[in-house]
Amino acid sequence: MQFESKAIHIGRQVDPNTGAVTTPIHLSSTYERQGDGLYINDTMYSRSKNPNRRSLEECLTSLENGFDTIAFSSGMAAITAVIESLPTDKPQRIILPVEMYFGVKLLLDKTDIGRRFEFEMVDMTDLKAVEKIINEKPTGMVWIESPSNPQINITDIKAVVALAEKVGAVTVVDNTTASPLYQQPLSLGADFSLHSVTKYIGGHSDVLLGAVIAKENSEMLESMRLHQANKGGVPSPFECWLALRGIETLAIRMRAHSENAMAVAKFLEAHEKVSAVHYPGLETHPSYEIAKNQMSGYGGLLSFEVVGGEKEALKVANSVKMIVQATSLGSTHSYIEHRASVEKELTISPESLLRLSVGLENAIDIKADLAQALDNI
Ligand SMILES: *Cc1c(COP(=O)(O)O)cnc(C)c1O
Numbered sequence: 449m450q451f452e453s454k455a456i457h458i459g460r461q462v463d464p465n466t467g468a469v470t471t472p473i474h475l476s477s478t479y480e481r482q483g484d485g486l487y488i489n490d491t492m493y494s495r496s497k498n499p500n501r502r503s504l505e506e507c508l509t510s511l512e513n514g515f516d517t518i519a520f521s522s523g524m525a526a527i528t529a530v531i532e533s534l535p536t537d538k539p540q541r542i543i544l545p546v547e548m549y550f551g552v553k554l555l556l557d558k559t560d561i562g563r564r565f566e567f568e569m570v571d572m573t574d575l576k577a578v579e580k581i582i583n584e585k586p587t588g589m590v591w592i593e594s595p596s597n598p599q600i601n602i603t604d605i606k607a608v609v610a611l612a613e614k615v616g617a618v619t620v621v622d623n624t625t626a627s628p629l630y631q632q633p634l635s636l637g638a639d640f641s642l643h644s645v646t647k648y649i650g651g652h653s654d655v656l657l658g659a660v661i662a663k664e665n666s667e668m669l670e671s672m673r674l675h676q677a678n679k680g681g682v683p684s685p686f687e688c689w690l691a692l693r694g695i696e697t698l699a700i701r702m703r704a705h706s707e708n709a710m711a712v713a714k715f716l717e718a719h720e721k722v723s724a725v726h727y728p729g730l731e732t733h734p735s736y737e738i739a740k741n742q743m744s745g746y747g748g749l750l751s752f753e754v755v756g757g758e759k760e761a762l763k764v765a766n767s768v769k770m771i772v773q774a775t776s777l778g779s780t781h782s783y784i785e786h787r788a789s790v791e792k793e794l795t796i797s798p799e800s801l802l803r804l805s806v807g808l809e810n811a812i813d814i815k816a817d818l819a820q821a822l823d824n825i
Contacts, residue, residue, distance in 0.1 A: 647777050
């Protein structure tokens, strides 16, 4: 099946009890034990297995051509599970990109994860620097995020995976900003692909959910399964159901996000109050060729720098009318955010930079809103 068909059919079936075409939501926390001591479909208790969660996992596995998927209550719960599942016979040293989702930085800075593992960060767009740091000391895991957030850096996934493989390190790609439609990390060689399902996959800013998709069966995958059932950070059946509903339109939404983002990027590039636009679909992006090779589309996330600094950037963010000034990305609504003032002292985001998650409104209205906001500086 092609992507669009899998997105609608995999993990679902017409309900054998009622003929319902859409999957029922299974809220029951517990399941009846049969006379033989076994359970129907192995489902005993909702924390260890739930039909809606399993449907979502099966669908995501098929969308990224993986072996299996483990869903968690948020993207951060999925990230924590991946890190904590690094086998103890591997070096407990993890290499991450300098520019990555801010929540991962907070996880390392504010929780015990940062003390239990050794972390080092590197500019992942610089392959020489990546090779050097991977080989400096024994490395257990290499973390990739591409396109990165918010500066939209592109990492050459195949090349970094090859460097990690040489030293036997596990590779993980945070594929959230690209979406399963436009980037397939497992086909590019990565061991795990990870999503904040909260973003494009859910797609409507009404679900908090995360998932890890594995390329093959492994001790690490088994460990994440145990993490899910026993540490218990599982998503609710309703949220799994909402995510699956979002997935049905994922492909057409992504195409519309991309089309809108390209129109907005070109508009911003030509605007006199804008000094830079970061969008992988623009030929002016420094890694345009790599993006073109490993992605089949560029999605709705971009960032731009205004002429001036923090004051001017905040003025624009505070002046939009239809676009919402909010964190997050990948929704039907367009969001704008000044990341430097959100991230404060830990930030590496330029003061003049605004992140824009281009939604599914008409591009004419998005451009008009940005035009009137830019007029204020
Ligand atoms: C939002 C996000 C996360 C974290 O996901 P939550 O669902 O908010 O926990 C991780 N990585 C990226 C790239 C994100 O955008």
